[in-house]
Amino acid sequence: MPKRKERGAATVTILDVARHAGVSPMTVSRVINGHSYVGEEMRQRVEASVKALRYTPNLAGRSLRSSGSARIGVLYSNPSAAYLNQFMLGVLEQGSQSGSQLLIEKCSGIRSQRAATERLLAAGVDGVILPPPLCDSRSAVEELESAGVPVVAVATGSPMDGVASVRIDDYQGARAMTRYLLELGHRDIGFIKGDPQHTPAALRAAAFFDTMKEAGLAVPPGRIAQGLFTYRSGLAAAEQLLKAPNRPTAIFSSNDDMAAAVVSVAHGLGLHVPEELTVTGFDDTPVATTVWPELTTIHQPVAAMARAAMVLIQDEIRRKRSGRPKAATHQVMKFTLVKRQSSASPATSA
Amino acid sequence: MPKRKERGAATVTILDVARHAGVSPMTVSRVINGHSYVGEEMRQRVEASVKALRYTPNLAGRSLRSSGSARIGVLYSNPSAAYLNQFMLGVLEQGSQSGSQLLIEKCSGIRSQRAATERLLAAGVDGVILPPPLCDSRSAVEELESAGVPVVAVATGSPMDGVASVRIDDYQGARAMTRYLLELGHRDIGFIKGDPQHTPAALRAAAFFDTMKEAGLAVPPGRIAQGLFTYRSGLAAAEQLLKAPNRPTAIFSSNDDMAAAVVSVAHGLGLHVPEELTVTGFDDTPVATTVWPELTTIHQPVAAMARAAMVLIQDEIRRKRSGRPKAATHQVMKFTLVKRQSSASPATSA
DNA sequence: CTGAAAGCGCTTACAG
DNA sequence: CTGAAAGCGCTTACAG
Incomplete structure (x- = not known):
């Protein structure tokens, strides 16, 4: 019965x-x-x-029969808690939908990176996802690939040949933001660079310079500050830019954390944002909607990118299992310019 | 073969x-x-x-055979992006480990709450988790329970009888923070209240008052400001507290977002944190480690609480299926006081 | 204390 | 274009 x-x-x-x-x-x-x-x-x-x-x-039934039950590793370092949370959200979502198992390893420094990689391999991962900044680590990629484990790099500024990747077009994103500031009427715009170790930082800066140049606007050295993508570095950069004799009417920061710092410094100097100073960020992490005024920024669909990375790695795993060659797909996702309260046209009296 | x-x-x-x-x-x-x-x-x-x-x-195999393959709903409103990310992380982690399927519904306002509840029921959920502030919504709980669907409330300040819950002891948490400030030598401490609609807000405030009273310290009305848990409300509260004739040596904010705002306002007034002003928060959301100085705060293990909620709801589902009575467990998780750079002893010259 | 049998829900080949 | 059979990896009863 x-x-x-x-x-x-x-x-x-x-x-x-x-x-x-x-x-x-x-x-x-x-x-x-x-x-x-x-x-x-x-x-x-x-x-x-x-x-x-x-x-x-019932997904369990499905994934049991399909070869979806892959074991996928995520190797990360340098945790910006907010970014990582969003990222892992996407990974887990896709993972539970496809019935894959996840192995999460954290590392800091090259030594612990090797150890973490070994642990993933020992656990028998079928593929590994590398969020930034490990997405640019040649050593990590090589160690995994030489063990026959496919890799997907996420949010790298310079995708490697033969290694699948998911990213947004950082150059076009920064270009869109610069154009937006120009359209608002800003001509004197400060820029805060990101950590030079992170590949997207250079792209964002290049796009800013190129777009300003195309508009026939010079960017004096005093309008550029070096940051490290941290709030703290943003504080220093903002002070440098805002304590100049005649300050810019807008500051474009290479990420949200630093932009939040700019807002804080501006507030401290008695400058109203956006009436007296426009501040914009990049990434649209949770801090962008935490601070007041909320930040105008470029939305990077982190969770969606993580999901896409899962799909790519699963495809590579399937290919490998059936003896097909690597696809090494480079997927570029759409960014969006999100206009919030931190940006406005420059005061006519400026 | x-x-x-x-x-x-x-x-x-x-x-x-x-x-x-x-x-x-x-x-x-x-x-x-x-x-x-x-x-x-x-x-x-x-x-x-x-x-x-x-x-x-292989978890798929396991969950297929065991009756773990429950369908669990998460109904949320009022999204603090950072909190929700952390929360969902825990839910997904536990969900994929146990092979449960998740249905996420967002709502705002009572009307859409009803609609979202209906959608969950229509999809055949076996149980629902309610993160804050919906954890305190009698209407949500009643609608679900009357449909025979067990509920787990997360982070409520006042657990309901017969409804399972996971929380930290907000009272003891705020008490620990107040004691810590007293131990540092602070006597004149300002307090920023949280949104009165959220049940934990009252507990945190009560603990502050009680602990100050026990220490024989009066808290004049001018040392209290009403906030709403948002950064913006924190800005206003901080200005109110810090522009008083002689300001307090420390400000205890009912959450991190508002504490971050206090730091920003202090910075604007030329006050060094923590040398001239100690600022502490509550929750340990990502913003606590984003701002500079990083916030001393009470760590609420959001992801772990979400995982615990998943375990509880799965237990209730299993009980229901086997005809056993509800357990309605009330689980209290441990908080920790995390000391970072935003707190110090008051300056002797104060 | 240990094992042979059956089946969870689904999909992959294989026939028609 | 449709379906009968078999099996994914595991665990729940049921026997010993």
Whole structure:
């Protein structure tokens, strides 16, 4: 005697749907997954049953049968808590959806990096995702790839050949922001550079300079400050820029943490943001909506990028298992310019 | 002919371990799960094999067989991006570990709350987790429970009878912080209250007052400011407290966002933190380590609380399925006082 | 204390 | 275009 229905709560399975629609479970499966050719009439019958029974597939069952049950590692360092949270959110979301198992390893410094890599390999990972700044670590990539483990680099400014990557176009992002500031009427714009060790920092700076140049505007050295992507470095950079004899009407910071610092310093100097000073950031991390005024910034879809990285790594794993060559896809995701309260046209009296 | 081994990568299964150890898969399963009585010699043999083969169980397989494959809803409103990220991280972690499926619904206002609840019920959730501030919504709890769906409330200041909850002891947390400030030598301490709509806010305030009173210290009304847990409200509160004729030597803010605002205002007034003003927060969200100086605060283990909530809801679901009564466990997790750079003894010249 | 059998929900080949 | 069979990796009863 089958005991399929012993539980109190009726869990609708693919079999229930099949029975309801008067077809085989296979057909239901095909409809759900949008696979191959299914007769139009059947498709509709199945879809109606799915709806009527409120069926949602059990992912455990699916991933058990499909080869989705990969073991995926995430190796990170230098944790900006906010970024990492968002990133891991995407990774976990996609992971639980596809039934993959995740192994998270943190490292700091080259020695612990090697140890962490070893641990991942020992645990039998099928693929590894590298969020920034490890996405640019040749040593990490090489150690993993030479062990036959595919890698996906996330948010790198310079994707490596043969290594899959997901990123936004940092250059175009910074260009869009600079153009926006120009459109607002700003001509005298300060810029805070990011950590030179991080590849996207250079792209953001280059885009700023190029766009200013195209607009026929010179950027004197006094309008540039070096930052390290930290709030603290942003404080110093802001003071440098704002204590100049005649300050700029806008400051474009290479990330949000530093932009938040600029807002704080401006406030301290009695400058109203955005009436007397426009401040913009980059990344749209949670701090952008925490500070007041909220920051105009370039939204980097961190969670979506993490999800995309999971999809890419799973594809590489599948390819490897079936003996196909690497795809090494370079995926570029869309950024968006988010206008909030920290930006405005310069005061006419400036 | 079995095709168990067709894949290139050798995925170690429980069967491999069983063969290696010369026992049945059942015995391996029992050892792994620490179940029932297994002969000591066998246990060791199995454990050795697990290690030798680097076996890690496939969670999809496990959750398919066990009744772990519950469908769990998370209903949230009023998103503090940082808090929610951390919270979801914990939920997803636990969810993927136990093979549960997650349904996330956001709502704002009572009308959309009802709609979101309906959607969860329509999707056939087996249980729902309510992060703050929905953890205190009687209407949400009642609607779900009356539909027979168990609920776990997270971070509520006043747990309801018969509804499972996970929280920290906000009163003791604020008490610990106040004592710490007193130990540092502060006597004149300002306090910023949180949103009165959130139940923990009152507990934190009460603990501050009680502890000051016990120390024989009066808290004049001018030392208290009302906040709403937002950075913006913290700016206003900080100005109110710091522009008083003789300002306090320390300000205890009911959360980190407002404390970050205090630091910014202090900086603006030319006050050095912590030399001239100690600032402390509550929660230890990412902003606490973003600002400079980094905030001394009470660490609330948000991700761990989310994980605990998942475990509780799964327990309730299991109970319900097997016809047992609700457990309605109230779990209190430990907070920790994290000392960072924003606090110090008051200047002797103060 | 240990194991042989059956089945969780789904999808991959293989037939038609 | 559709379906019957088999099996993904694991654990729940049921026997011994």
